[in-house]
Amino acid sequence: MRIVNHPILTFPQQDMVTFTLNGQKIEGVAGEPIAAALHAADIKVLRHSHERHRPRGLFCAIGNCSSCLMTVDGIPNIRVCIEPLRAGMVVETQEGKGKII
Amino acid sequence: MPSQERFAKGPIALFECMQQIPCNPCVDACSRGAITVKEINDCPSLNEELCNGCGVCMTHCPGLSIFVVDYTYGKDVALLKIPYEFSPLPEAKDVVDALNRHGERVGSAQVIRVQTSPNKTNIIWLSVPRELAMEVRSIRLQKGGHHES
Amino acid sequence: MITTEILVIGAGPAGLMAAIHAAEAGARVLLVERADRLGGQLIKQTHKFFGSKAEFAGERGMDIAEKLINWSSDVSGITIWKNAVVLGIYPDGVVTISHEGAFCTARPKKIIIATGASEKTMAFPNNDLPGIYGAGAVQTLMNVHGVLPAKRILMIGAGNIGVIVAYQLLQAGVEVAGIVEAAPQVGGYRVHAAKLQRHGVPIYTSHSIQLAHGDSCLEGVTISKLDEKWQPIAGSEQYIAVDGLCLAVGLSPLTELLWQAGCEMKFAGELGGYVPLRDANMKTTHENIYVAGDVSGVEEASAAMVEGKLAGLYVASVLGHKKDSFTKEFQTAKSQLAALRSGPASVKICTGLSKVVLEEVG
Numbered sequence: 001m002r003i004v005n006h007p008i009l010t011f012p013q014q015d016m017v018t019f020t021l022n023g024q025k026i027e028g029v030a031g032e033p034i035a036a037a038l039h040a041a042d043i044k045v046l047r048h049s050h051e052r053h054r055p056r057g058l059f060c061a062i063g064n065c066s067s068c069l070m071t072v073d074g075i076p077n078i079r080v081c082i083e084p085l086r087a088g089m090v091v092e093t094q095e096g097k098g099k100i101i
Numbered sequence: 102m103p104s105q106e107r108f109a110k111g112p113i114a115l116f117e118c119m120q121q122i123p124c125n126p127c128v129d130a131c132s133r134g135a136i137t138v139k140e141i142n143d144c145p146s147l148n149e150e151l152c153n154g155c156g157v158c159m160t161h162c163p164g165l166s167i168f169v170v171d172y173t174y175g176k177d178v179a180l181l182k183i184p185y186e187f188s189p190l191p192e193a194k195d196v197v198d199a200l201n202r203h204g205e206r207v208g209s210a211q212v213i214r215v216q217t218s219p220n221k222t223n224i225i226w227l228s229v230p231r232e233l234a235m236e237v238r239s240i241r242l243q244k245g246g247h248h249e250s
Numbered sequence: 251m252i253t254t255e256i257l258v259i260g261a262g263p264a265g266l267m268a269a270i271h272a273a274e275a276g277a278r279v280l281l282v283e284r285a286d287r288l289g290g291q292l293i294k295q296t297h298k299f300f301g302s303k304a305e306f307a308g309e310r311g312m313d314i315a316e317k318l319i320n321w322s323s324d325v326s327g328i329t330i331w332k333n334a335v336v337l338g339i340y341p342d343g344v345v346t347i348s349h350e351g352a353f354c355t356a357r358p359k360k361i362i363i364a365t366g367a368s369e370k371t372m373a374f375p376n377n378d379l380p381g382i383y384g385a386g387a388v389q390t391l392m393n394v395h396g397v398l399p400a401k402r403i404l405m406i407g408a409g410n411i412g413v414i415v416a417y418q419l420l421q422a423g424v425e426v427a428g429i430v431e432a433a434p435q436v437g438g439y440r441v442h443a444a445k446l447q448r449h450g451v452p453i454y455t456s457h458s459i460q461l462a463h464g465d466s467c468l469e470g471v472t473i474s475k476l477d478e479k480w481q482p483i484a485g486s487e488q489y490i491a492v493d494g495l496c497l498a499v500g501l502s503p504l505t506e507l508l509w510q511a512g513c514e515m516k517f518a519g520e521l522g523g524y525v526p527l528r529d530a531n532m533k534t535t536h537e538n539i540y541v542a543g544d545v546s547g548v549e550e551a552s553a554a555m556v557e558g559k560l561a562g563l564y565v566a567s568v569l570g571h572k573k574d575s576f577t578k579e580f581q582t583a584k585s586q587l588a589a590l591r592s593g594p595a596s597v598k599i600c601t602g603l604s605k606v607v608l609e610e611v612g
């Protein structure tokens with residue numbers, strides 16, 4: 001969910017762009033981290049871990065912890081907490097180490 | 102805590118800042134020089150004669166720990182000013198839940214005035230039952246708003 | 251190879267103040283920041299800061315950041331690089347940097363490291379479930395990007411960060427189920443805790459989290475009461491339904507670069523972990539490396555700013571850029587720092603500092 005009314009901060013209305021997650025169309029703000037756009041759409045599972053296939057989500061949000069690795073435009077292991085969103089991006093939940101195509 | 106005689110004279114600031122922390126913006130905020138913090142880690146002390154309860158210090162205090170009370174406001178009610186940093190803001194004449202220091206509802210209060218501030222620490226003026234003036238420290242807006250006309 | 255007199259690494263309050271004061275004295279400074287914006291931790295802080303006027307007390311952290319950023323762009327002599335990560339500092343003085351994805355090297359005369367701190371985490375079963383975040387992540391999501399991390403959150407840790415972030419969550423419209431704190435009392439400033447308590451947020455002191463529940467995302471947690479030996483009391487378990495859990499269990503200095511450069515390090519738990527030995531001018535055991543801010547010991551932005559100023563002024567003076575007012579400014583900054591640290595809230599910090607601040611280093 002996005003914050004609409006905040007007592008201290010103002011979040012100006014911004015242009016939305018469309019991208020896909022596992023084929024499903026989602027909207028987000030251009031330039032915001034992909035993870036922020038996914039959270040705004042209530043999507044928290046970003047990948048499944050390599051060995052035990054456990055779901056993983058956002059943890060540090062500053063590119064430190066590698067909890068948020070996803071496959072973006074075919075490239076695996078992208079830290080979506082710091083990767084800016086662009087229109088038309090193809091984002092996929094990553095399974096394990098990801099497939100390199 | 103100010104004396105009964107001082108309360109009888111009009112509005113005055115109440116400081117709920119009882120732990121020694123490195124802080125003193127309230128001192129700079131008061132143009133009447135009513136507040137002293139000797140060393141930066143000392144707790145503030147108030148010159149009760151100089152304070153006129155204007156409430157300017159309230160907007161500057163990072164601890165939101167200053168309140169103003171005026172027992173001369175009415176016979177059964179006191180005027181209480183509290184800092185408020187939530188959205189939406191109440192409106193004048195709204196009746197709101199009056200909360201104590203633990204967030205428990207102890208009664209209701211009527212909003213007299215909403216004083217907005219450029220730094221976004223707004224001051225809500227409340228009319229509260231006299232006996233609750235030392236208990237009420239926050240408010241909760243009633244669902245759907247409630248105006249008393 | 252880029253040449254500059256002073257390289258400042260990290261553009262939080264410490265790095266910004268260091269760069270500003272060194273450049274104002276006449277030095278040429280390269281300020282590098284790995285994020286895409288300057289300000290470090292400050293840009294996420296929507297609350298008003300403590301301290302005194304000299305450290306902008308009473309103003310909101312994010313507004314202090316804006317002031318420092320504007321100030322740094324007004325001073326000539328500072329080159330600012332964003333999206334620039336310092337990768338390594340080598341014994342011959344060469345620094346490797348990845349700037350906007352391109353690799354480059356620099357050979358500064360002096361380096362001021364102001365990389366701040368990183369968040370600690372905590373072990374408990376299922377601590378990897380989506381919906382469990384570090385406090386910094388929660389702040390970044392809601393205060394920088396305007397996105398809510400969850401609908402109902404439990405906070406772990408009642409230090410200043412825990413109580414402040416819990417209050418910020420309330421302001422953003424998130425329900426705060428409570429704060430869980432292992433110690434028998436709240437560690438954060440009481441005025442910060444009081445802001446939460448008067449909105450009915452319970453603080454569970456002498457409690458800890460036992461485990462998190464949920465299939466694909468967090469659905470709830472079990473907490474239990476701790477005895478005097480900090481052991482969970484059987485039968486005191488309590489389930490709290492939440493879709494978010496926020497960990498505010500401390501910070502540790504981000505010291506990789508200092509280790510790599512061979513600065514002598516020492517463990518000081520009071521300061522968050524290993525920190526560099528240094529003198530009162532912020533010089534480490536390495537002739538050309540100085541530190542400022544949380545990387546030299548986790549403290550406050552107020553102290554970080556003053557340390558940055560000290561380091562900036564001093565390093566510039568060593569390179570021959572000495573303002574007429576140097577002695578006065580330097581002494582004022584030192585007394586400002588001493589005043590900030592003189593109270594009971596700083597006893598722990600001072601104990602830590604007494605282990606690592608030397609008369610003379612090297």
Ligand SMILES: Cc1cc2nc3c(=O)[nH]c(=O)nc-3n(C[C@H](O)[C@H](O)[C@H](O)COP(=O)(O)OP(=O)(O)OC[C@H]3O[C@@H](n4cnc5c(N)ncnc54)[C@H](O)[C@@H]3O)c2cc1C
Binds near residue numbers: 364
């Ligand atoms: C929730 C919260 C509330 C707080 N409230 C207060 C308060 O009320 N009052 C107060 O005084 N303090 C407060 N603080 C503390 C204050 O924010 C920090 O002490 C202060 O930001 C430390 O400043 P710094 O410059 O040392 O580090 P930081 O602000 O962390 O900045 C370090 C910078 O270095 C960058 N960096 C790190 N590594 C590299 C690298 N290799 N290459 C390039 N750049 C790098 C980082 O991206 C970052 O921007 C609070 C902190 C938090 C988390």
Ligand code: SF4
Binds near residue numbers: 159
């Ligand atoms: S209420 Fe007004 S006069 Fe009284 S201490 Fe505060 S600023 Fe000063």
Ligand code: SF4
Binds near residue numbers: 125144162
């Ligand atoms: S500004 Fe507020 S928190 Fe700071 S010393 Fe004054 S009353 Fe206490």
Ligand code: FES
Binds near residue numbers: 058064065079082
């Ligand atoms: S959430 Fe930690 S790297 Fe992205």
